[in-house]
Amino acid sequence: MIAMLTTKQFLLTTLSAGLLAACGSDSVLTGDSPNLGNAQCSVVGQNQQLLSFMENRYLWLDDMRRNVNPANHGSIYQMLDALRAPQDIFSFILTESEYQERYIDAVFFGFGFGRRDRTDLGVIQITYVYETSPIAQAGVRRGDEITAVNGVSMATWFNRIASGQATWVDVFGPNEDGVEREFTWRRPDGTMLTETVRKTQVETNTVMAVDRFNVDGKEVGYYVFDSFINRSEDDLNDTYDQLIGVDELVIDLRYNGGGLVRVANQLASQAAWNNVDGEIFLTYQYNRNFNDEDYLFSLGRGIERLNLDRVYVLTTGASCSSSELVINSLKPFVEVVTIGQPTCGKPVGQQPGQICDKIVFAITFQTVNADGEGDYFDGLPVNCAASDTIVGDWGVVGDPLLDSARYHIANGQCPGTAGVSDVDGAMTLSTDETVSRGIPEQWQEHPLLWKWRHEH
Numbered sequence: 001m002i003a004m005l006t007t008k009q010f011l012l013t014t015l016s017a018g019l020l021a022a023c024g025s026d027s028v029l030t031g032d033s034p035n036l037g038n039a040q041c042s043v044v045g046q047n048q049q050l051l052s053f054m055e056n057r058y059l060w061l062d063d064m065r066r067n068v069n070p071a072n073h074g075s076i077y078q079m080l081d082a083l084r085a086p087q088d089i090f091s092f093i094l095t096e097s098e099y100q101e102r103y104i105d106a107v108f109f110g111f112g113f114g115r116r117d118r119t120d121l122g123v124i125q126i127t128y129v130y131e132t133s134p135i136a137q138a139g140v141r142r143g144d145e146i147t148a149v150n151g152v153s154m155a156t157w158f159n160r161i162a163s164g165q166a167t168w169v170d171v172f173g174p175n176e177d178g179v180e181r182e183f184t185w186r187r188p189d190g191t192m193l194t195e196t197v198r199k200t201q202v203e204t205n206t207v208m209a210v211d212r213f214n215v216d217g218k219e220v221g222y223y224v225f226d227s228f229i230n231r232s233e234d235d236l237n238d239t240y241d242q243l244i245g246v247d248e249l250v251i252d253l254r255y256n257g258g259g260l261v262r263v264a265n266q267l268a269s270q271a272a273w274n275n276v277d278g279e280i281f282l283t284y285q286y287n288r289n290f291n292d293e294d295y296l297f298s299l300g301r302g303i304e305r306l307n308l309d310r311v312y313v314l315t316t317g318a319s320c321s322s323s324e325l326v327i328n329s330l331k332p333f334v335e336v337v338t339i340g341q342p343t344c345g346k347p348v349g350q351q352p353g354q355i356c357d358k359i360v361f362a363i364t365f366q367t368v369n370a371d372g373e374g375d376y377f378d379g380l381p382v383n384c385a386a387s388d389t390i391v392g393d394w395g396v397v398g399d400p401l402l403d404s405a406r407y408h409i410a411n412g413q414c415p416g417t418a419g420v421s422d423v424d425g426a427m428t429l430s431t432d433e434t435v436s437r438g439i440p441e442q443w444q445e446h447p448l449l450w451k452w453r454h455e456h
Helices: 043-057 076-083 096-105 154-162 168-172 232-242 261-276 322-330 400-411 447-453
Strands: 092-095 107-110 113-118 123-129 145-149 180-186 192-198 200-203 207-215 218-225 248-252 280-285 293-296 310-315 335-340 348-350 353-355 358-361 363-368 420-423 426-429
Touching: 043 076, 043 353, 043 358, 076 092, 076 358, 092 096, 096 107, 096 358, 145 154, 154 168, 207 232, 207 248, 207 400, 218 232, 218 400, 232 261, 248 261, 248 400, 261 280, 261 322, 280 322, 310 322, 310 400, 322 335, 335 400
Parallel strands: 218 248, 248 310, 310 335
Antiparallel strands: 092 358, 107 200, 113 123, 123 145, 145 180, 180 192, 207 218, 280 293, 280 363, 348 363, 353 358, 420 426
C-alpha cells in the first residue's frame, strides 16, 4: 500500500506525520526537476540522503543495519539493500520515468498481457489482458495458452531459459515500440491460432471485467480489480455505475498487488458507505519518531454508493497490500467473505519520496483497522478455500473462486466444507489442504515489481 504526498522536494526530516500520511495527492513529482549534476545527486550524495531518510522514517528503525557507509556502495539501490531490515522484502526504488509511467500515466510498452509459466505443460497461461492492448486486438484472452513464440515451442524456450541460453527478452523482445513477435496460442476450446503482434504503448486499465448475474433470486455484481493507481478512481466510478441496485457484490482481487491507500479507501467506501461513513478506515502506525494517526473512510472521487452489508472478495497469494487493506478495514463494519487462497501478508506501506531522479518506496508505516487488527504478515486467511485454476476468461462458469462465491451466496456456506474448520466465522485450511498461498518461493521483492516482471 502506498500513501501519496505532494512535495516540491524530498524533505528528509522536517515533514510532520500528518503530511506524510496524506493520501489525497496525485503525485510526488512536482516542482522543478532535480539538478542531477550537483553533489547532492552524486552516488554518495544520493546514498547519504537515503540514509538520513531511513534513520528518520523507516518503520523497522530498530532492525535497520547500522554503520553502513554511503561511500562504500555503488548505487542508491545497493545502499537500500545494505540498510534494509532482514524482514523487509517490500522496500524498493523506481526511476522517475518508471514511476511516472506506471503510477501516473498507467502505461508501458509491450503486448499487454500477464503470464503464468506452466513448465509442466510447456505453455504460458494468459492470466489477464489489457483491453486495448495489441495482444487483445489479436484476439488473445485470459485462459488462452501460448504454445510457441516465433515458431519456437514454449517447452524449448523454458529449457533455454533454465539453462541460461536465453532470457525473457529473447522470447518477447525489449519493451520498445514496434518490436514484433509471432504468437501461436490455443483457446480453451482447443482452437489453435497464430498471429504476428507488434508492441505499442499499453494503457493499463485497472478494472478487467464487470458483470451482473442472478444467483438464487439475488442480483449479484462482479468486477475484477487489478491495481490501485491514479486512473483507478475513474475506473471504479465507471464500474460502480454499472452495479447500481445489486444485492450482493463480488470483488475479484486475486492478482492485485496493491497501490494507493486512497483508492483502497474509495473502493471500500463505495461498496458499503452506509456502514462506514464517519468510521476509521485505518490507523497509521509509525516508528518511534512519529505519533500514530487515524484515517477515516472517504469516498474520495467516488460517486455511486452500493451501501451493502456484505462483500465477497476473491484472493490469492498475489493479493497484497491495499487489497488486504480493503478486507481488513471493512471487517469491523460489514461481513467480508474471502474466497480462494490466503493473501500475501503485507500490512505495511510506503510514502514515496524523491531523491534526485529516483522515487524511494521504503516501508514507513504499518496499518491496523478500527478494531486494532493488522498484524497479518502470514497473510489474511480465507473463509472458503479454492484454487486459482484458469479455465477461461473472466466470469466464466467453472472458475473455482467465482463458483465458490456463487455457491456461498446461494447456500450460506462454502462448497465442500469438510476440508475446513469454522472458528468464529472464519474458515482455516486443514492440514492436508492442497490450496497454498500461491506465492512463488523465489518471490523476494515487492509484489508490484514481481507482477510487472510477468507482464509483456
